[in-house]
Amino acid sequence: VSTIQEVAERAGVAKSTASLAFSSPERVSEATRKRIRDAAEALGYRPNALAQSLRAGRSRLIGLVMADTRNPFNGEILQQVQEAALEHGHMVVASTTNEDAGRERKVLDELAALRVAGILLAPHSSDPDFLAYLRRLKPRIALIDQALDGFEADVVTSDSHLGASMLTAHLLGLGHQRIAHIAGSPGLWTSEQRCLGFESALRAAGVPPAPDLLLHGDFRGQSGYEQAMRLLTRPDRPTAIVAANNFMALGALKAMEDLSIRCPDDVSLASFDDVPWGEVVKPRLTCVVQPVPEIARLSVRWLLERIGGGADALGPPRSHRFIPTLIRGASTSPPAGTAR
């Protein structure tokens, strides 16, 4: 690639003029503008974004930090964020933490060093140290998918509390009373909201939450399998399970198979987030799905507004919770021996 200096020489003008020809074409005479354009064309000139950013004090990069892109839910967030960012002329630096607090800080450090314009963060840590660290971090941060109590920032999520309540109410409506919840990693906002939503739906129906029916996993399939195994091998096993995400639900389903427990005939199963081509998973899972494209687009928009330095840049933190949608699958049905 070539520099603006070379373009200028070829066009027989000063580099400042060549620069002007691109930034404010109207301030350059017709003739020279053409010469500069032609020279740039011939040389295949592309402005050096690094230099532009250094000069401007801000890059056209945004960082996206999430746990794991192997989960198609996150894969879609990335896809949508990337598209939305590109429409605004920004590229996305994608970083995964693999659920590791150390890695999370490391990638945030790197993003700060890169002077990214802003960071979309689906936080994994939530300890006070981490919050203090985040507050010191220079790039603007917006939270996506996962909120963080005690940290002031725009946050775009779906309503996890409501979603969990919807799933639980659906099961209660079918007649279930012993409903278990396989929750996500302790400490995470989504995990806790989903727990609360689960319990609140139970209480609303006059069913006292049983502590032994609330187990924590870590959002990975393996943990769903293990916790489901615990639940299902008890003498007083639950008649229905709510999993806090898609992978843990699949793990639970696998556990049922291995135990020859039929779903939904013996035990019903419902979860957060669909799986790709969920239609061919047997049985089709009942789940609540989040409007991922909207979450991605709004978070990008808000982040860029903050960065833009316009009137929107100030003002109190904004928060939006999208309403999830319940998809009735075949994995939930009235409990077997409901003749109570």
Add this chain to the structure above:
Amino acid sequence: VSTIQEVAERAGVAKSTASLAFSSPERVSEATRKRIRDAAEALGYRPNALAQSLRAGRSRLIGLVMADTRNPFNGEILQQVQEAALEHGHMVVASTTNEDAGRERKVLDELAALRVAGILLAPHSSDPDFLAYLRRLKPRIALIDQALDGFEADVVTSDSHLGASMLTAHLLGLGHQRIAHIAGSPGLWTSEQRCLGFESALRAAGVPPAPDLLLHGDFRGQSGYEQAMRLLTRPDRPTAIVAANNFMALGALKAMEDLSIRCPDDVSLASFDDVPWGEVVKPRLTCVVQPVPEIARLSVRWLLERIGGGADALGPPRSHRFIPTLIRGASTSPPAGTAR
């Protein structure tokens, strides 16, 4: 964040000395080094990667360009590439093309403007124009997952030809004769290799490939559904189908369900690439899987070697094809009326 100048002032030295303290600590006296370190610590100094890159003429970014991160196969490539890159001090700019040639060029343009150190590309286009464009592109390119005939570059893939042959031979071994193939997008290397591998296995078994049993999809689920519908509603429908990737296989499976065709009793199905938690897809798909972590790590290594400017930087293009692994599922069985 602060600059090295501020660090230097606080430590009472020139900024070049401060710089030295980080790049060549041994060339700075114990005492001043400590003063500089302390000052940096106090100010939370992080070197500006933009400025470093501008100065060095090369950034510590690598671009990753692929079709779609919603496919967990690509999601895992991204995850692994990001991890490998981070270990070498590089961040990853992730860009999706959404199978759109225009977008593909656009993101490549942007990456070039960013002066990324190199690009890992899973190309979607393959026309001569595109090849010419790629050859002019400044950043070093390595191909991943998808090769590109006529373009000189390191390329890391799995052996698609072999993989398709493995699937086909497996079906032939079960006694199938009328085997169909739902191929990927025409023009893509993986699509063509898989076609060739499919046909070559047929020929090796003395079964003449039937042109009407070879249909092209576009690697998306919907196309798998549609082409499977075509195949399965024929009077002389095939007894087995090989799909060129996971999503198209799931689409085909859905088509079978909708047609009340049992798999594998009526028609067998085999595919490239697993699906996440494939164990709960009924029936468990027979498929060949690729060693994604190895593909990702080798491609990153080769790319960085080329960039590094060391002895490895020169030399002819390298190519490696990993051997895929056949996973026997429950979606393949001997054909129903095999008494031929």
Add this chain to the structure above:
DNA sequence: TTGTATGCGTTATCAA
């Protein structure tokens, strides 16, 4: 061992 000066590619300011 430390400091001075220069340039990486841009853009903005100011003068011509």
Add this chain to the structure above:
DNA sequence: TTGATAACGCATACAA
């Protein structure tokens, strides 16, 4: 309308 110059933050060659 155009050109000379400075500055963004850093690293290096060279001088002290």
